[in-house]
Amino acid sequence: MSDYFEDILGEEPDAAVVRWMDRPPLNVGAAALSTVVAGAFLLGAVAAFGLVALSGRFTTAPTVRNRISRLLH
Secondary structure: OOOOOOOOOOOOOOOEEEEEEEEOOOOOOOHHHHHHHHHHHHHHHHHHHHHHHOOOOOOOOOOOOOHHHHHHH
16 A cells, blocks of 8 residues: 655646645845844854953953064063
């Protein structure tokens, strides 16, 4: 016994074959799209800054970290 059904329609249907075909297209304006992109960038920048701050890379006291900086100061 086989549960396989042919996925071929005899004729092209006039109406929707499945429910999701009846949905209207999603309309997004340029302002909304720009806002989403800017928000995603800002969220990523804040997350990166937060991770760097939590890792202890920022210090309040100025320190000389490399040889060239030590030679110049």
